[in-house]
Amino acid sequence: MIPAGFEYHRPGDIASAIGILQEHGDEARVIAGGHSLIPMMKLRMTDMSHLVDLQAIEELKGIEIESDIVTLGAMVTQHELITHDGLASAIPLIREAALQIADPQVRYVGTVGGNVANGDPGNDMPGLMQCLNATFELSGPDGNRSVAAREFYEAAYFTAREEEEILTRISIPKPGAGIGQAYEKQKRKIGDYATAAAAVMVGNGTASVAMTNLADTPIWSEDASNALAGGDVEGCVAAMLDAIDPVADNRGPVEFKKHVAAVMLRRAIDRAQNRAG
Amino acid sequence: MNDQTLTPEERAANLKGMGCARKRVEDVRFTQGKGNYVDDIKLDGMLFGDFVRSPYAHARVVTVNKEAALAVPGVVAVLTAEDLAPLGLHWMPTLAGDKQMVLADGKVLFQGQEVAYVVAEDRYIAADAVELVEVEYEELPVITDPFEALKSDVVLREDLEGQTEGAHGPRKHHNHIFTWEQGDKDATEAILAEADVVAEEMVYYHRTHPCPLETCGCVASMDKVTGKLTLYGTFQAPHAIRTVVSLISGLAEHNIRVISPDIGGGFGNKVGAYAGYVCSVVASIVTGKPVKWVEDRMENLMSTAFARDYWMQGKIAATKDGKITGLWCHTTADHGGFDACADPTKFPAGFMNICTGSYDIPTAYLAVDGVYTNKAPGGVAYRCSFRVTEAAYFIERMIEVLAIKLNMDAAELRRINFIKADQFPYQSALGWEYDSGDYHTAWEKALKAVNYEGLRSEQAQRIEDFKAGKTRKLLGIGLTHFTEIVGAGPVKNCDILGLGMFDSCEIRIHPTGSAIARLGTISQGQGHATTFAQIIATEIGLPADDITLEEGDTDTAPYGLGTYGSRSTPVAGAATAMAARKIRAKAQMIAAYLLEVHDNDVEWDVDRFAVKGAPERFKTMKEIAFAAYNQAIPGLEPGLEAVSYYDPPNMTYPFGAYICVMEIDVDTGEWEVRKFYALDDCGTRINPMIIDGQVHGGVTEALAIAMGQEIAYDEMGNVKTGTLMDFFLPTAWETPNYITDFTVTPSPHHPIGAKGVGESPNVGGVPAFSNAVHDAFRPFGLVQSHMPHDHWRIWKIANGLGMHG
Missing domain, CATH: 3.30.43.10 (Uridine Diphospho-n-acetylenolpyruvylglucosamine Reductase, domain 2)
Known part of the structure; x- marks a missing residue:
């Protein structure tokens, strides 16, 4: 070690x-x-x-909440996501998911930028950011550019970020009033990656559904989101089960993971719908 | 000066003796980060060792090229088997009568096996150089299944080829180690043939690992001027390690000083001798400099001693009314590449023959076959006495399986088969004499405490709700009544490497009435400095706070066999009481002299000797201590000290009743412990707070083992659970609340009636958790499912029973 x-x-x-x-x-x-x-x-x-x-770079810090957009500096820690008052009311889903990441000691140091940029399929924030339709801001030798979270992930540890680029900020559109949000995660113990996790936003005839650690990238499914937007929960689950591609590991075989994925998704949908206006 | 104003009860309370929930004196340093562990030891010029380990589970080692590693500045040496062979140290004896490679001698037998030992000037250089040692391997067929091993043509231990006789009798196959038989085979099979009911099941206790927070390590320091070797290490048995080092190195035993400093948990993992110790000693002798070796977490999980891996085929016979008439067990024991079990010599399967448990089973038979496979060696007693958790898990599962077959309540089946209080001392069918017990009292107390009838009613309602689609959660009620066998042990039948398993205590009283006591044991978190001082306090009337306790330095402590198998209190605790009584006997003579009466005319009164019939005339122990050093007493030597080497007449047999109430989500396999009740009877209770702490820790380890913890291998012999991400070590988050309770049935043969408790909660906890899982699914047809009960395996039970639609 x-x-x-x-x-x-x-x-x-x-x-x-x-x-x-x-x-x-x-x-x-x-x-x-x-x-x-x-x-x-x-x-x-x-x-x-x-x-x-990147610890000493002030430009990478801070949480800004504007009328229709929330911006997170890449070096914002999970702990800050959890304890920031304005953020919890602006996008409660972020706090709910951050509380499911690792343990308090890790969350004091672990950052949202590191979590989304590393491309580890086990990380919770990438799927969450896809659900929220976030945009990642990158700075490189040729200047700045933006990449949608839903376009960012190519394979495990491979992302749209170039070698010489740094992910600097994350911009997230504030969900409108009446949108219910929920994050549901099954894990073996505190600090574990998800056996399956689901991020769901639903309300006002719209929906967005993403899942974590069930493929080599996070999975946001347009079909699943559309089905749910139309009120078709089982259609949403079926579309998502089509989209994911879990592999067997110590958490269990593929059959089990698919089953749990469906359970997590249904539970997240149920809670999000109950929270919707 | 003499204080006559306090009542005897008040004076006893001031001693903080036996029965007092005295706070742990060790925690002052531990809670401030001031402990002194092996890795805290820093000596001038100290070098660091690190291992090149095999990535393969079975392979020939064709060549080892050290050149690139030796070229790194700061690398002092790279040792291989070739370097150790001239010293005869490339192999070492194991505690089980086998031998084990120190460094790979031509082949490797498990993934993570030590191949070369790099010595460097700092820890980082050593780690870098390990990467540069080039080893050429030629892969061989891998066997990870013990049943396959016994059929395979592949010879794992070529060094033993042609040897049909092992350390424990005949070998039946080239991958077979021993067969150990107990009880009456013919009589048991006759009973099985004629019984009203026979339940049969394979009960697997999976491979896991003690995983102490502090891994194994040592610092070897050879002083070439004095010729003296000092060996600091994480040793649960420092004196035995000294003898072993002397025997295998040829160094005279008086020139070896072994020191166990603070140890961060052992749980059996730190009983044996490891390659790291041998290589560090050799490196220090060769270089003349201290050499430190401390393994990392992955090395600990992959290479130092594992626990369990017992396949237990059971048959249990009963009358149709549920009276058990016979028990049969055949165990296939997977020992890995070398037989490095830590058991008393005459017990190659430990005390597995305690597997008749708490029940009056007139006829029984046990056979155990030990087998070599391509897995790490070990088979230690992980927070239990030797193989007692295996035995307890086996019988407590077989009871449940029999209850299903009889369609009987499992609490009632236990009740009608318990050994009765008036049957003690009880001679078991497999050869033990249980010293004392009152199982029915403990059982009824436990069932009442959890409202057992109420729980069964709730469960019945839950099953109805489940079937009606109102809930997806099941309720499991896990019952266990266990009997342990601890305190190894009587020298007549218990030894390790020929060393009798007595233990010892030496007490010196200082002139001003304080004391120091030294023992042959070594605390790894058990709180010996707290509890053994309490025994002395009660026995000789000096406050526990005035008694220092020392262990672990072989130059100062009396010889003992160490701390494991819950033996410290049954054996060293007895030695402590006996040494204290010798002191009290001398103190009585001093008191009588000072009071100018005959020895028999004084009597003991909490902290003093008083003249019989004249309690106002007395001498306190403190006064007597001073007199021992300043008075010339005719016929008595000056001073006040004693030593006792205690050879226990029998084991002690702690027991307990544990009940676990568990909620299980059939859709995800997730579980939640709603209630866990633990009643322990460990005889006389020395420190109730420490007992509670032991139970909390032991049940938590049991929870880990039953519900997720395992050392798993793939078909290639790769360890799949080499980090704490995959090896389940519960945190505060996963740990439920425990309700502790007790009854007190003293051991009749122990000087203070104590039995040992540290390992009971693991022994009783594992079947309680597992039985809760099984019980939840029993109404739906489940009979037996193997641990660990992690989410997917629980899900698999539900899936197999058609509960997912």
Whole structure:
């Protein structure tokens, strides 16, 4: 459990961080909370010669709540997501999901940016952001660009982010009044990745449904969302079961995961519908 | 000066002796982060060792190329079997009479096996150099199933080829280790043939791991000037380790000092000797510098001793009224690549023959076959006495299976088969003499405490609601009545490597009336410094707060066999009482001299000797202590100290009644413990708070084992559960509340009547949780399903019973 040696960088602004990434290419990685990357390095499954710590970059911090949009800095911790008063009323789904991530100690350090940018299919925030139709803002040598969360994930640990880009902010449209939200997660114990998790928004004739850890990327399903928008719960579940592609692991075989996925989804839908105006 | 104003009760309370919920004296340092563990030890010039381990479960080691590793600045040495062979240290004896490779000698037999040992100037260099050691392997067929092993042509232990006689008798096959038989086979089979009812079932107790928070490690420090080796380590048996090191290294035993510092949990994992210890000692002798080795979590889970992995085929016979007439058990025991079980020599399957449990079963037969497979060695007693959890789980499952066959309530079936209070001492069909017990009293108290009848009514309603589609949750009521066998043990039949399993205590009283006591045991969190001081306090009338307790340094402590199998209180606790009584006997003579009366004219009164009939004339123990050092007393040597080596006449047999009430979601397999009631009878209770703590910890480990914890392998022998993400270690979040309760049935042969309790909650807890799962599904047709009962396996039960539509 001892990582190979590496150089540690702690830039003070985004431009400097990008400069370091440009200098070292694929031998460098940014590190936010470190709760995904450091264990991989300790297991020697990842070997990085240069770590670029984003802790000192003020531009990456802060939660802003405007009339129709919420912006999260990439370095906002899960703990801040949970304890921020305005956020809990603006988008209660974020707090509900963050409380299901890891444990309090990890949440003090783990960040929302790291969670969405790493591309780990086990992480909760990517599916949540797809459900919320968030947009990720990226900064790189060629400037800034935006990528929709629903377009961001390509495969496990592969995303639309280029090697020399940094995910800086997350913009989330505020769900309208009358939209019910719910996050349902089955896990084996505190700190575990989901056996299956479902994020659901429904109300006013609209719906959005995404699931976590049931494929090599998070799964947002347009068909499932449309079915639910039309009030067809079983149609939504069937469409989602078509979309997911779980693999067997210590949590159980595929058959079990599909069953639990349907159960989680139905429960999330039920709670979201009860909360809808 | 003499205080006559306090009542005897007040004086007794001031001692904080036996029965007092005295706070743990150890916790002052532990709660402040001031403990001193092996990894806290830092010596001048200390080097660090790290292992190259096999990625394969079965392979030939063709070549080991050290060159690239040795070229790294700071790397001192890379040891292989070839380097150890001239010293005869490339293999080491195991506690089970087998031998085990220290470093791979031509082949590897399990994933994670030690292949080479890198020694470097710092821990990071050692880890980097491990990556650079190039090992060429040639893969061999892997066997992870013990039944397949006994049929396979693949020879796992080529070093034993042609040996038809093992340490425990004849070997039937090249992958077979031993057969151990107890009881009367013919009589048992005759009863099975004629019985009204016979229930038969395979009960598997899966492979798991003790997983102490602190992993195993050591610091070996050879002083080339004095010729003395000091070995600090996470040893549950420091004295035995000293003897073993002397025997295998050839160093004289007086030149070896073994020190167990603070230990962060052992649970059996730290009883045996590991390759890391041998390599560190060799490296220190060769370099003349201290060498530290501490394994990481994955190494701990993959390579140091596992627990269980017993396939127990059972048959239980009864009359149609439910009176059990016979029990038959054949166990296939998967020991992994080497037989490194930690059991008393004459008991290759431990005390598995306690498997008649709490029941009066007149005829029984047990056979155990030990088998080699391509898994890590071990088979230690994980928070239990040797193989007692296996035995308890087996009989408590067989009782439930029989209850189903008889269509009888499982509480009632137990009630009509318990050994009765007037049958003690009770001779079991498999060879034990149970010292004392009152099972019916404990059982009725437990059933009443949880309102058993009320729970069954609620369960019946729940089943109706479920069938009517009103709920998707089932209610399980898990019953267990267990009997343990702890306190190994009588030297006449219990030894490890020829060392009799007595234990010891030495007490010195200081002139001002305080004391130091040293024992042959070693606390790993049990609170010995707290409880053993309480025994002494009550026995000799000095406050527990004035008694220091030391363990774990073989240069100062008397010889003992260590702490495991709940043996500390039954054996070392007895030695403590006996040493204290020797002191009190001398104190009586001193008191009589000071009071100018005959020895027999004084009597003991809590903390003093008083003249019979004249209680105002007395000498306190404190006064007597001073007199022992400043008075010339005719016929008595100065000083006040004693030592006792205690050879117990019998084991002790703690017992208990545990009941678990569990809610189960049939759609997800999720479970919730609604209530857990634990009644323990451990005889005389020394510190009720520490007993509660032991029960809380032990039941939590039982919860882990029953509900998710396992060491799982794939077909290639890869460990699938090598991190705490997949190996279930409950946190506060997963841990339910426990209700603890007790009865007190003292051991008749123990000096203070105590029996040991640390492991009862694991022994009783596992079947209570498992039986709750089974009980929930019993109305729907479930008879037997193997642990661990994690979500998907519970879901599989429901799915198999057609509960998902």
